Amino acid sequence: KAGVTQTPRYLIKTRGQQVTLSCSPISGHRSVSWYQQTPGQGLQFLFEYFSETQRNKGNFPGRFSGRQFSNSRSEMNVSTLELGDSALYLCASSLAGRRGGPETQYFGPGTRLLVL
Amino acid sequence: KQEVTQIPAALSVPEGENLVLNCSFTDSAIYNLQWFRQDPGKGLTSLLLIQSSQREQTSGRLNASLDKSSGRSTLYIAASQPGDSATYLCAVPPNSGNTPLVFGKGTRLSVIA
Numbered sequence: 054k055a056g057v058t059q060t061p062r063y064l065i066k067t068r069g070q071q072v073t074l075s076c077s078p079i080s081g082h083r084s085v086s087w088y089q090q091t092p093g094q095g096l097q098f099l100f101e102y103f104s105e106t107q108r109n110k111g112n113f114p115g116r117f118s119g120r121q122f123s124n125s126r127s128e129m130n131v132s133t134l135e136l137g138d139s140a141l142y143l144c145a146s147s148l149a150g151r152r153g154g155p156e157t158q159y160f161g162p163g164t165r166l167l168v169l
Numbered sequence: 170k171q172e173v174t175q176i177p178a179a180l181s182v183p184e185g186e187n188l189v190l191n192c193s194f195t196d197s198a199i200y201n202l203q204w205f206r207q208d209p210g211k212g213l214t215s216l217l218l219i220q221s222s223q224r225e226q227t228s229g230r231l232n233a234s235l236d237k238s239s240g241r242s243t244l245y246i247a248a249s250q251p252g253d254s255a256t257y258l259c260a261v262p263p264n265s266g267n268t269p270l271v272f273g274k275g276t277r278l279s280v281i282a
Contacts, residue, residue, distance in 0.1 A: 059212075086268050096258070098269030109268045143212055147267055156267055158203065158260075160213035 055080065057146050057161035065167045071132040074164045078125050078146030084108075085127040086158070087119060090141040099142075102127050131166075139168045171196045173261060175273035182249055183281050190244040190276045192259035197237045204233050204244050205258045207275070213258065216244070249280045 058077045066072050078085050086109075087099040098111035102121035119129040125146075131138055142165075145158040172195045182188050192202070201220045205213040217226045217233040219242065226233045232245040242259055256277045260270040 057212075084267060086270075088270075095274050096260075096270075096272040101268040111269055141210070145213075145270075156201075157215050157218045158267065158270060159215060160205070162212040165210065 057144060057159050059142075059144055059161040059164050061164060062162065063165050063167075065169065066134050067169050068134055068136060070134050071130065072134060072166060073128055073130045074142055074144075074166075076127045076129075076144035076146075076161060078127070078144075079159055082146035082148050082159070083125055084147045084149065084156075085121055085125060086145045086147075087127070087129050088143045088145065089113075090143060090163070091139075096143070099129065134168045136168050139166060141165050171199075171261060171263070171271045173259060173271050173273040175257075175259060175276050177276060178274065179277040179279075181279040181281060184249060184251060186249050186280075187245070187247050188249055188278070190246070190257050190278070192242040192244070192273055194240050194242075194261050194271075196264075197240050198264055199237065199261045200264070201262065202233075202235055202242050203260050203270070204231075204242075205260065207256045207258060209255075216257075246278075249278075251280045251282045254278055254280050 060075045084103045086101040090096045101109040105121045116132045121127045141163045143163045145160045147156040174193045203218045204216040219226045219235040230247040235242045256275040258275040260272045
């Protein structure tokens with residue numbers, strides 16, 4: 054089975070622009086989560102989608118948004134980019150996203166975003 | 170609020186040594202704990218997942234243990250190799266659901282040939 058894929062792998066944007074990142078989960082996985090990784094803050098949770106519905110959301114401003122399609126692929130969008138948004142954005146997928154169930158989270162290679 | 174701590178932040182060992190990485194968490198009511206490896210600039214690779222009912226999980230030269238009562242997990246790497254050089258992260262999910270995973274800051278391991 055192919056792993057989690059993320060596109061693009063690298064992006065350079067300028068302040069004020071917007072960006073859309075894409076994540077394709079492992080085939081059959083229905084839960085997709087997004088994380089931001091920076092050297093200072095480590096890994097921070099953005100949001101989780103399951104069956105096209107946002108099920109959980111982290112403490113990020115409204116400039117960060119996401120969605121999930123019927124094929125479980127997910128996108129996240131960041132509007133009005135700020136310098137501090139420079140980070141590695143990781144998505145993870147899991148099989149059923151069962152509440153409380155022990156599930157391995159599989160991560161993609163990430164998209165590295167640089168905001169100038 | 171769950172907090173996860175990993176000590177040490179960095180570790181350098183000669184090739185062939187056995188080593189232990191530590192992970193501690195403040196809320197012992199966890200469903201599982203997952204260990205990941207991250208190579209520089211890359212994504213996370215899942216190494217081992219220990220369910221709350223388990224005490225150990227093994228995969229090749231890796232052995233992870235879990236002691237819920239003391240809020241600790243260890244990752245044991247036997248006969249370390251230069252290819253093991255990476256950052257190792259542990260993470261726990263919330264009491265219900267899969268997210269958010271709460272991560273430690275990681276241990277950066279260097280295995281010197």
